[in-house]
Structure formats: C-alpha cells, structure tokens
Amino acid sequence: xTVEEMKEYRLQYNKVMVEADSFFAEFGKLDDKVYADGAxxxxxxxxxGLAISLATRCNECILYHLEGCLNAKANFSEIxxxxxxxxxxxxxITYPNARFAFDKLQELMA
Amino acid sequence: xTVEEMKEYRLQYNKVMVEADSFFAEFGKLDDKVYADGAxxxxxxxxxGLAISLATRCNECILYHLEGCLNAKANFSEIxxxxxxxxxxxxxITYPNARFAFDKLQELMA
Amino acid sequence: xTVEEMKEYRLQYNKVMVEADSFFAEFGKLDDKVYADGAxxxxxxxxxGLAISLATRCNECILYHLEGCLNAKANFSEIxxxxxxxxxxxxxITYPNARFAFDKLQELMA
Amino acid sequence: xTVEEMKEYRLQYNKVMVEADSFFAEFGKLDDKVYADGAxxxxxxxxxGLAISLATRCNECILYHLEGCLNAKANFSEIxxxxxxxxxxxxxITYPNARFAFDKLQELMA
Amino acid sequence: xTVEEMKEYRLQYNKVMVEADSFFAEFGKLDDKVYADGAxxxxxxxxxGLAISLATRCNECILYHLEGCLNAKANFSEIxxxxxxxxxxxxxITYPNARFAFDKLQELMA
Amino acid sequence: xTVEEMKEYRLQYNKVMVEADSFFAEFGKLDDKVYADGAxxxxxxxxxGLAISLATRCNECILYHLEGCLNAKANFSEIxxxxxxxxxxxxxITYPNARFAFDKLQELMA
Numbered sequence: 001x002t003v004e005e006m007k008e009y010r011l012q013y014n015k016v017m018v019e020a021d022s023f024f025a026e027f028g029k030l031d032d033k034v035y036a037d038g039a040x041x042x043x044x045x046x047x048x049g050l051a052i053s054l055a056t057r058c059n060e061c062i063l064y065h066l067e068g069c070l071n072a073k074a075n076f077s078e079i080x081x082x083x084x085x086x087x088x089x090x091x092x093i094t095y096p097n098a099r100f101a102f103d104k105l106q107e108l109m110a
Numbered sequence: 111x112t113v114e115e116m117k118e119y120r121l122q123y124n125k126v127m128v129e130a131d132s133f134f135a136e137f138g139k140l141d142d143k144v145y146a147d148g149a150x151x152x153x154x155x156x157x158x159g160l161a162i163s164l165a166t167r168c169n170e171c172i173l174y175h176l177e178g179c180l181n182a183k184a185n186f187s188e189i190x191x192x193x194x195x196x197x198x199x200x201x202x203i204t205y206p207n208a209r210f211a212f213d214k215l216q217e218l219m220a
Numbered sequence: 221x222t223v224e225e226m227k228e229y230r231l232q233y234n235k236v237m238v239e240a241d242s243f244f245a246e247f248g249k250l251d252d253k254v255y256a257d258g259a260x261x262x263x264x265x266x267x268x269g270l271a272i273s274l275a276t277r278c279n280e281c282i283l284y285h286l287e288g289c290l291n292a293k294a295n296f297s298e299i300x301x302x303x304x305x306x307x308x309x310x311x312x313i314t315y316p317n318a319r320f321a322f323d324k325l326q327e328l329m330a
Numbered sequence: 331x332t333v334e335e336m337k338e339y340r341l342q343y344n345k346v347m348v349e350a351d352s353f354f355a356e357f358g359k360l361d362d363k364v365y366a367d368g369a370x371x372x373x374x375x376x377x378x379g380l381a382i383s384l385a386t387r388c389n390e391c392i393l394y395h396l397e398g399c400l401n402a403k404a405n406f407s408e409i410x411x412x413x414x415x416x417x418x419x420x421x422x423i424t425y426p427n428a429r430f431a432f433d434k435l436q437e438l439m440a
Numbered sequence: 441x442t443v444e445e446m447k448e449y450r451l452q453y454n455k456v457m458v459e460a461d462s463f464f465a466e467f468g469k470l471d472d473k474v475y476a477d478g479a480x481x482x483x484x485x486x487x488x489g490l491a492i493s494l495a496t497r498c499n500e501c502i503l504y505h506l507e508g509c510l511n512a513k514a515n516f517s518e519i520x521x522x523x524x525x526x527x528x529x530x531x532x533i534t535y536p537n538a539r540f541a542f543d544k545l546q547e548l549m550a
Numbered sequence: 551x552t553v554e555e556m557k558e559y560r561l562q563y564n565k566v567m568v569e570a571d572s573f574f575a576e577f578g579k580l581d582d583k584v585y586a587d588g589a590x591x592x593x594x595x596x597x598x599g600l601a602i603s604l605a606t607r608c609n610e611c612i613l614y615h616l617e618g619c620l621n622a623k624a625n626f627s628e629i630x631x632x633x634x635x636x637x638x639x640x641x642x643i644t645y646p647n648a649r650f651a652f653d654k655l656q657e658l659m660a
Contacts, residue, residue: 023360023363023364026360027360030353030356030357030360033353034353
C-alpha cells in the first residue's frame with residue numbers, strides 16, 4: 001500500500017471506532033496529549049514514538065510517527081538515529097520494520 | 111534489589127560475557143555508538159531508551175536509561191514524559207514497569 | 221485480503237500442516253478443547269480469544285475469533301467491549317489491529 | 331513477595347504516579363471504565379484480563395486480575411479455564427506465569 | 441508477495457539502509473558472524489534462526505532463515521521440527537506464521 | 551533464587567497445575583515430544599530452546615533449557631553461541647536475560 005492509501009485507511013477506521021464507542025475518542029485524546037509539546041518538544045516525542053514503533057515492530061505506527069517527525073521538522077539524520085535506536089533495542093527481528101521505515105521515508109520525502 | 115545491587119550485578123555479568131566471547135564487546139560498542147551524542151543529543155537518546163524500555167517492559171533497561179537520563183541532565187518532567195510515552199504505547203501491561211521506574215527514580219534522586 | 225480469502229488460506233495451510241506432521245493435529249485438538257463450552261461459555265471464551273488477539277497484535281487470530289464470537293451469538297456491544305479490553309491492555313501499538321478488527325467485523329456483519 | 335506485599339507496593343506507586351502527573355489518573359480511569367460491568371459482565375471481563383495477563387506474561391497483572399476475578403465471584407474452574415486460554419495462546423513461554431498464577435491463587439484462596 | 445519479490449525488496453532496502461548509515465553495515469556484519477559455522481554448524485544455526493522467527497512471529501525472518509536452512513542442506517523433517525519448536529514455545533498466536541512458513545517452504549522446494 | 555530453588559518451585563507448581571486440570575499434562579506431553587530426539591538431535595533442540603528463551607526474554611525458560619543443554623552434553627562454546635543467536639535476534643533488551651543465562655550457567659557448571 002502507498003502512504004496515501006495507508007493514511008486513508010487509518011482515518012476511515014479511526015472514525016468507525018470513534019463512532020462505535022466513546023472509549024476510542026478518549027484513548028485517542030490521551031495519546032494526543034502525551035505527544036503534545038511539553039517538557040520534551042513535539043519533535044523529540046515523535047522521534048521517540050518512531051523508535052518505539054521500530055522496537056515493538058508496528059509498521060502502521062512507523063508510518064504515523066514518520067509523518068509526525070516530518071511535520072515537526074525532524075531532519076533525515078535525526079530520523080535515521082531514531083530508527084537505529086529502535087533496531088539496536090529490538091534486534092535483527094526489527095529489520096523488516098527498518099526496511100519498511102526507509103521505504104516509506106523515501107516516499108514521504110520524494 | 112537496590113539500585114546499587116542492580117548496577118553491580120550488571121557490571122559483573124557484562125564483564126563475564128565480554129570475557130566469554132568477543133561478540134558481547136562488539137554488540138556493546140555498537141550500542142554505545144548508537145546512544146552517543148549525534149544528530150539527536152545524548153539526553154534525548156537516553157529519554158528515547160527509557161520510553162522503549164517501558165514499552166518493551168524491561169526493568170533492568172529502565173534502570174540503565176534512568177541513570178543515563180540523569181547523567182545527561184534530563185530533569186524530572188522530561189523523565190516523566192518519556193515514561194508516559196512508553197505507557198501509552200504499551201498499555202496497562204506496562205504499569206508494573208512504570209511503578210518500577212518511579213520507584214528507582216525516587217531512589218536515584220534521593 | 222477479504223474474509224473469504226483469509227479463511228480459505230487458513231484452511232488450506234492448516235491442512236498442509238496437519239498432513240506434514242501429527243503435532244499440528246494434536247496442538248489443534250488441544251486448542252479446540254480449551255475453547256469448548258465449559259465452566260466459561262463458548263461465547264465468553266471466544267470474546268477472551270478476541271481480546272488476547274488484540275493485545276498480542278495478531279490479525280489472523282482476530283479474524284478467527286471474530287468468526288467464533290459471531291458463531292457463538294456474541295452481539296456487537298460485547299465484541300466492541302472485548303476489543304477495548306485488548307486495546308487498553310496493549311496500548312496504542314494495538315490500534316492498527318483494532319482498525320483491522322472493525323474492518324473485518326463490518327465485512328462479517330454485512 | 332507475598333500477595334499483601336505486592337498489593338501494598340502497587341498501591342504505593344500508583345499513588346506516586348498519580349501525584350506526579352495527571353496522565354496516570356486519566357489512564358487509570360479509562361482502564362477502570364473498560365473493566366466496568368457492561369455488555370460483558372465484570373466477572374467475565376476480569377477473566378479476560380487474567381487470560382491476557384497470561385498471554386502477555388505479566389505477573390503483576392495476573393495478581394491484579396486474580397483479585398478481580400475472586401471479588402467478582404469467579405470460581406476456581408472459571409479461573410483455571412482463563413489461565414488455559416492464556417497458555418494455549420502464548421505457548422510454553424507462559425508456563426512460568428501459569429505457575430505464578432497457581433501459586434498466588436492458592437495464597438488468595440487459603 | 442512471492443519469494444522472489446520478498447527477496448528483491450529485502451536486498452533493495454538493506455542496500456538503502458547500508459548507504460544511509462554505517463550502523464546497518466556493522467549490525468549486519470555482526471549478525472553474519474553470529475550465524476557463521478562455529479561450535480554449532482551453520483545448518484543448526486539456521487534451524488535455530490527459523491525457530492526464533494516462529495516464536496517471535498516475524499514472517500520476513502522466517503523466509504530469510506528458510507532460505508538459509510535450504511542453502512545449508514537442512515532437510516524437510518529438520519525444518520518441520522524447527523517450526524514445531526517455535527510453535528510450542530510461542531503458542532497458537534504463532535499459527536499464522538507457521539502457515540506462512542509452510543506456504544513459502546512449498547514455494548522454495550517447488 | 552538459586553538454581554535449586556528455581557527447580558523446586560518449577561516442579562512443585564507443575565504438579566499443582568497437572569492436578570488442577572488435565573490440559574497441563576497434555577500440553578506438557580506435547581512439549582516433551584517436540585523436544586525429543588528426532589530429525590534434529592535432543593542436544594540441538596535444547597540449544598534452540600535456549601536461543602528462543604533469550605529472544606523471548608524468559609528467565610525460567612533459560613534455566614530450563616540450560617539444564618537440558620548440559621544434560622544433552624552441549625559444551626560451553628555451543629551454549630554461548632546459542633545465547634548469541636538469541637541476543638542478536640532480540641537486541642539489547644535481551645541483555646538482562648543474557649546476564650541471567652551466564653549467571654546460572656556458572657552455577658550449573660560449578
């Protein structure tokens with residue numbers, strides 16, 4: 001799937017979930033608050049989210065935080081360092097997700 | 111175990127591992143390089159390591175990166191924000207590790 | 221993949237596995253026994269299987285237990301509550317699987 | 331640690347966390363709501379929480395939901411069936427947690 | 441995706457990663473050394489890698505180690521035994537990955 | 551805990567579980583069959599079990615398979631190579647378990 005298709009799918013089903021049960025609106029709001037600018041800047045939080053997404057091997061989360069990193073003006077070197085932190089933490093089983101991250105980063109920066 | 115006992119155990123067996131096989135020296139050196147000051151500062155990398163440790167539920171890793179955060183002059187608010195990012199990513203099954211993080215943070219800041 | 225394609229693939233390769241080695245028949249039989257009506261009803265066991273599938277982020281398992289829930293006459297509200305229990309346990313990294321669950325639930329209930 | 335020591339530690343550090351940051355009160359409230367009586371009964375939700383705790387290998391979570399199961403009047407057979415569902419889902423690496431569950435269940439029912 | 445497409449994608453993005461940062465060359469070299477013939481033969485190491493890939497539910501890793509097993513002259517029975525060890529360790533949530541393993545094994549042995 | 555205490559605890563609660571429900575006898579028997587001498591030797595299966603235990607971060611499993619490796623006459627070099635395969639697969643979050651493995655290996659070989 002392309003970045004655009006993955007984003008569209010995410011938006012569509014986040015909407016379905018929020019309409020199905022208020023829990024998902026509350027959880028989403030809590031997540032947004034955790035990632036808001038604070039003692040740690042939005043940019044560094046998005047880089048943290050990216051590193052966690054690598055270590056926990058969640059491709060959709062990788063795309064979500066790559067978008068967040070770029071929106072918060074993280075540069076290529078910072079993004080690569082976040083990926084490396086995720087890979088060294090989670091080992092060679094994170095390699096498929098690292099490949100996905102570089103694939104989608106190329107698409108997002110094209 | 112106290113922080114001091116955990117640190118001593120870590121040092122003792124890291125030494126045993128390095129003496130047993132050069133792999134562990136090489137892996138350790140690679141890990142150190144990934145966490146060195148770079149495009150992302152040492153402080154923010156340690157905060158990232160802490161967030162990953164929460165999300166992946168690794169108590170020894172939490173202690174290791176709490177030490178790294180404090181050595182790199184991260185303040186209490188930054189550390190708490192990193193813990194929150196790990197908890198929202200990993201859910202309620204990370205709560206025991208969040209309690210451990212606050213427990214050891216109190217001990218380290220005492 | 222559609223629900224039908226996923227089911228067909230599952231059946232095809234479960235058969236391949238059972239033919240390759242008796243272990244898979246034995247493991248499958250043990251799994252079936254665990255999920256049979258007992259002190260806990262079949263319906264509630266399927267809801268438990270669904271919640272576990274969310275928390276452990278296994279999409280094929282989600283589809284399998286969604287089918288089990290519907291066959292055991294679980295209603296929409298019960299299924300949504302099981303998904304919520306999986307999500308709060310496993311955190312925001314389960315969101316892609318929650319979206320998948322709602323996607324396939326729509327398809328199964330259509 | 332005994333059940334009483336584990337409960338005391340949990341309460342003490344949940345309090346520390348709630349005092350450190352309002353996030354933990356909000357996350358805790360959301361978790362409580364998800365586990366409240368609803369389309370699925372409180373008892374069955376606690377059994378689900380127990381099964382998830384086995385499959386995700388979280389001992390403190392196991393104790394927490396064993397208490398919840400007993401408070402909601404789940405009987406021994408129901409609790410054992412929930413443990414079995416967690417073990418078949420998560421495999422032999424959940425055995426240490428299954429032993430812990432039976433250990434603490436004995437202590438709680440003594 | 442076919443085996444060939446998965447291999448091509450792997451090679452393409454491993455190259456992108458190595459060009460982006462020397463870390464990936466170093467990590468890859470370390471991984472290669474760990475899997476080289478030694479006290480344990482290359483064949484048995486690849487079978488171990490396959491079992492780990494099942495237990496940790498990593499499909500790309502499964503394909504990579506299936507190739508390694510076949511290149512090192514592991515036979516069908518050895519490969520099936522490695523898959524079984526991964527499945528009993530990781531439980532029924534590894535079944536989708538076991539199906540994938542048999543699917544790709546058929547394709548590789550065709 | 552010492553090796554002896556961990557073994558005693560394991561035996562005691564495996565017995566409790568088998569007495570509580572026949573599922574645990576059946577699962578245990580299936581696990582024993584998977585690890586029996588076959589196309590892959592008992593020794594190499596125990597080394598695989600050790601590598602999986604590292605990658606999945608299960609200390610009790612590490613001790614169990616260290617015993618199995620030594621009983622099957624695996625030597626120190628083979629055991630260290632199995633640990634390395636687990637660590638490179640699972641990354642730096644497996645280091646606490648690698649330390650535990652070397653700690654218990656020293657105790658078992660003393």
